[in-house]
Structures are given as C-alpha cells and as structure tokens.
Amino acid sequence: MHSFGYRANALLTFSVTILAVMCAMASFSDNLNSPSPTAEVKVLSINWFQRQPNGNDEGQRDVEYIFKFAVHVYMEHKTGCFQWFFSLWDRDLVFVFLAAEYATPMNSLNQVSLWDGIIPSKEQAKFWVHTTNKYRFIDQGNNLRGKEYNLTLHWHVMPKTGKMFADKIVMTGYRLPDEYR
C-alpha cells in the first residue's frame, strides 16, 4: 500500500469482487420466492378454418391439409399475479406466450404458439388482451377437425442478474369445429 497506484488498484479489484458477490446474493434471493399467477383465456370466435393445398410432413400420398385460423382471445390476469413477479426486485421483464397443445396419431404432443408478449415493468403486469392470434395455428397433417386442445400459458421471467426460470398454466377444454369455415 505504499503508492497511490497500488492503493487504487487494490480498491478497484476488491470493490468489483464484492459487487460480484452482491449480484450472486441477489440472484440467490430469487430462489426463495416462487410465484403463481392465474389467467383466464376465452376463445371468442374461430373465424377462418381452412385447408392449405400444399401439404407436407406426414408422408401421405394425398394432398395434405394445413389449417389456419384466426381466434379472438380474451385473457385476463387476475389481481396480484404477474405483478407479483415484479415485487421481487431482481426482475427485468417477463416474457409470456400462449400455446395450444394437442395429440395426434403421429405425434403424442404438438405445441403451436399462438401469441406472445413482453411485460417490461410492474405497471403493465396486470392486463387483459383482446386480440387475434399472432401466429397461425397450423398442423402438419389433417388432424385438426373437431380436435380437442389445451391452451397453455407459459412465462419466462428474466432477472437482472442470475438464472431465468420458466413456468406454465394449463387450461383444458377447448375444441375446434368439425367442419371448415
């Protein structure tokens, strides 16, 4: 500690090391809290349910069906759910997406993402959205007529420092119409 430069160097190194320890403690404190939000999704209408002539992927010789539809989704996040995420101080943003899951003879689980969004801060965490799906609900074959499917709401929570964690809610009991529209 005999010279100015020596002391400045020692101080800087030590302070940065302590900063790393503080960030590790902050991210560790996230593990102590595990939230559980609620959501409600209603499919208001299915506007368009067609087949696409250029089929693929399921290996049948006939023309395959690929369906697209537009769906109105009413989603409400009940009180204190996503806001709870931001009450923890180490949150940067929350990424949310809605996926439809169903089973077919070829694949036991199919997941199609219909909508996603980003919640950047606490003030916007309690919301309902009334929209059409962002991405098309397309099946690889001709399996969608009259199909029962679950809607799953997934969220990924991004912290400021530390490990991201993800979770989901499954809502069951939705059904596609039996004929094309």
Added chain:
Amino acid sequence: MDWQGQKLAEQLMQTMLVAFALVAFLIGYWIGSFQMMLLIYAGGVVLTTLVTVPNWPFFNRHPLKWLDPSEVDRHPRPQPVKSKKKPIKQK
C-alpha cells in the same frame, strides 16, 4: 505513508467496502429496488476512494526516521573488498 499508515489504509478500505456492500444489499432488498442497491454501493466506493487512496496526513503519524545527511559523512559507506584472482596455470 508510513508502515502504520499503510496498514490503516488497507484495513479501512476493506472494512468500509464490506460495510457499504452489506448496507446497500439490505436496503435494496428491503425497498425492492436493484438500482438503489447499486447506487448506494457506488456511493460507498467513491467515499472509500476519497478516504483511503490519497496520502492524507493522518496516515503519516509514525514517520520513518531517515538518516540525517550530516551523519552520512561520519560513517562512510563500506567499500567492497577487491580480491585478486590468480590465473590457473595449465600444464
């Protein structure tokens, strides 16, 4: 700085940094703001820099006793002994 001052500076630096880090973490956790924690810690680092890095007088309270210039002449510096090496004769 003298020896005692250097020791004091090092101890002060470590203690202050750890103390500010603890205070910053606790306050940040309590009010739920990551940014506030970082700000408090940054303020603490700056304060510690101002206290320990410059050469303040209180670090020099046990000054080293350097030899007086007048003493130097009375005790001349010992000279290294020159030894003569005999060359080794080879037959």
